[in-house]
Amino acid sequence: MQDETIRILVRRAMDMLSMSYVPYSHFHVGAALLTKSGKVYGGCNIENKAYSPTICAERTAIFKAVSEGETEFQAICIVGGPDGIVADHCPPCGVCRQVMSEFCEPDTFLIILARTEEDYKVYTLREMLPFRFDLI
Ligand code: THU
Numbered sequence: 001m002q003d004e005t006i007r008i009l010v011r012r013a014m015d016m017l018s019m020s021y022v023p024y025s026h027f028h029v030g031a032a033l034l035t036k037s038g039k040v041y042g043g044c045n046i047e048n049k050a051y052s053p054t055i056c057a058e059r060t061a062i063f064k065a066v067s068e069g070e071t072e073f074q075a076i077c078i079v080g081g082p083d084g085i086v087a088d089h090c091p092p093c094g095v096c097r098q099v100m101s102e103f104c105e106p107d108t109f110l111i112i113l114a115r116t117e118e119d120y121k122v123y124t125l126r127e128m129l130p131f132r133f134d135l136i
Helices: 003-019 057-067 094-103
Strands: 027-035 040-044 073-082 110-114 120-124
Touching: 003 027, 003 040, 003 073, 003 110, 003 120, 027 057, 040 057, 057 073, 057 094, 073 094
Parallel strands: 073 110
Antiparallel strands: 027 040, 027 073, 110 120
C-alpha cells in the first residue's frame, strides 16, 4: 500500500476522534476503512449507559460499509487515546478482529495502527488474529 493512501486513512481516522461518544471511558477511537472499490468509511466508538451495547470504532466503520452494500475491504486504520489524545498505537479488540475476519482476507487485509501520519505500524489480519473462530 502506498504511503499517500496510508496518510489519507490516518487523517480520516484522526478526524473521526471528534465524533466518538465516550461519556464513560473518555477514550476516543477513530477508524478509517478502505474498500476494494476505493471508498473510505469512517467509524468512531459509541458508548452506552448499559456498557455492553457500546460499539467500537472499527465495527462502526465495518457495519456502515456493509449496510451500504460494501463487503470487500483492503485495509483499516485505527487511532485512539484518552480524551482523544493519540499517544500510542491502539490495537483492535478481539471482537473487532473476529468481525474483520468475517469479511477480510487474512493475508492481504492490512490493519494500520497509527500515532501520526508518519508513525504507524502495519499488520496483516492473520498476524493480528492467527486462529479465528470458524464454523467447521
Ligand atoms: N474501543 C474501540 O473503539 N475499539 C477497540 O478495538 C477497543 C476499544 C472503545 C470501546 C470503548 O468505547 C473504549 O474504547 C474503551 O474501551
